[in-house]
Amino acid sequence: MHDLSATSAASSSGRVALPERVRSPWWVLGRRVLAAVSISVGTVVLVYLDRRGYIDGNDPTGRSRPHRLDLLHHRHAEHDRLRRHHPCRRARRLINAFVITPARVAFPGAADRDHPRRSLPPRGREMFRVARWRKNMGEHVVVVGYGTKGRSAIETLVNNGHDREAIIVVDPSPVAKEEAHRDGLAVITGDATRREVLRSARVQLATHVIITTDSDASNVLSTLTVRQLNPDAWIVAAVREQENVPLMRQSGANSVITSSDAVGRLLGLSSMSPMLGSVMEDLLTYGEGLEVAERDLLVSEVGKPPQSLPDQVIAVVRDEKVYRYFDPVVTLLARGDRLIVVRPAKELPRAPRPGTHGEDTSED
Secondary structure, eight states: OHHHHHHHHHHTOOEEEOOOOOOOHHHHHHHHHHHHHHHHHHHHHHHHHTGGGEEETTOTTSOOOOOHHHHHTHHHHTTOSSSOEEEOSHHHHHHIIIIIHHHHHHSTTTTTTTOGGGSOOHHHHHHHHHHHHHHHOOSOEEEEOOSHHHHHHHHHHHHTTOOGGGEEEEOSOHHHHHHHHHTTOEEEESOTTSHHHHHHTTGGGOSEEEEOOSOHHHHHHHHHHHHHHOTTOEEEEEESSGGGHHHHHHTTOSEEEEHHHHHHHHHHHHHHOHHHHHHHHHHHSTTSSEEEEEEEOBGGGTTSOGGGSSSEEEEEEETTEEEETTOGGGSSOOTTOEEEEEEESSOBTTBOOTTSSOOOBTTO
16 A cells, blocks of 8 residues: 555656766866866956955964965865954955855755765755756647657657657656656656646646557546647647547647557558558658658749649648648649648659758748
8 A cells, every 4th residue: 555655646746857968988088187276266356356354363362364285185185174364344354154154055066075965965966957847848748658669759759850858757666757757858757637746847848748658548638638738738638549539639639640440540551552551661660661640831932833843742731721632622722821741751852852952932
């Protein structure tokens, strides 16, 4: 019972976990050395300029001033019982309190090696990282569930130019958290059916939400909650059973993918026509052979029929509606149209990719 309750509490915590930054050891060493030198030089210069405001604590007359070599050891002098210099004027004490001491705390480990507990702890640094992450997060993508479907969806986004730092994973599993961190993704550990967890993912500021868990019931409830928190987000949800598609759409999903039916259709096509099955698999595989893509209409293509373009146009998006290429409404392409095309995944000399060479688009 204790383990179950602990797991339940962890799954609904909504705690942010950011991936560790992978940097070269030389970069880290150089950064620390530069910071240490900067702090030391700045401290020495500041104390030297204010040297008349310090006296030797071991001098009963109070007339002795710190030697130049003593200035180099100022940050350790406060803890040296054999020889100690301290500020004797109020202004110098304020400088020591609000400049010297914070400088020592700001550089963990090196600024105060004799007292490492006074350095900024790792947990504090992580809090600052999370706070900075929250401040910069907006217009991002939230992916609920980091299983096979979630990973594939994210890889597709990244391969098409989306920044990993603008993707947030929501999953209650510690294993999923580790895998997402290895892939350089931020993770919200928790149950995506709970409002506080989705708020931790800044879902109210997200442009897209992808819901990919293996439970249709959880997907429906997550979709409902996301839609309440963000009426404008584009929600793509997966369901296992076709009968749940209408319920998912009523819950607020803009697009619903039936995973079991899609796999079943691909299996059926591959058994009936192996070549057709291989082509369909090729279309769904990024980076090789053929790909399905959406692109802007170019200025040079305005007024032309879809069938005359270099790309194989299969649909036209006009006024937020999708028309098949043979629909009479899109007999001639107009400004503002977007094209759904089949084209080579990589540009070839015999098949250049329109729209990838800085051409003017019809929207411009």
